[in-house]
Amino acid sequence: MFQPKIPTMPQPSGLVTPPAVVQPTTITPGTPAPAPAAPAPSRPVVQLTPGTAVAFVGAGTAVVLVVGTVLVSLLLAVAVTSASVAVCAVVLRSLIASDAKRR
Numbered sequence: 001m002f003q004p005k006i007p008t009m010p011q012p013s014g015l016v017t018p019p020a021v022v023q024p025t026t027i028t029p030g031t032p033a034p035a036p037a038a039p040a041p042s043r044p045v046v047q048l049t050p051g052t053a054v055a056f057v058g059a060g061t062a063v064v065l066v067v068g069t070v071l072v073s074l075l076l077a078v079a080v081t082s083a084s085v086a087v088c089a090v091v092l093r094s095l096i097a098s099d100a101k102r103r
Helices: 051-103
Strands: none
Touching: none
16 A cells, blocks of 8 residues: 555557566664764854944945935925925816806
8 A cells, every 4th residue: 555656658569567566675773973063153153343344334324325315305206296286286276266257
């Protein structure tokens, strides 16, 4: 029941060979492998020097300035768009009101 059965390819002549039976092998326990003396670190240790600290501060400042500029420009675009929509609404309201007075 637990032995794998390998499917056979039918031959053009119609002859079928019986599947090969794979016999299980026994596993004999051996001597256990010695444990490592000290676990290896998963990643290398980064030492911060004054130069790298200044570089990190400079890079962080640049990222904050760029993100701030993008956000302010998006806010300014929304403000300009809303102002132009408000002006269009006032002009349309004025045109509709003056058209209603003429009739």
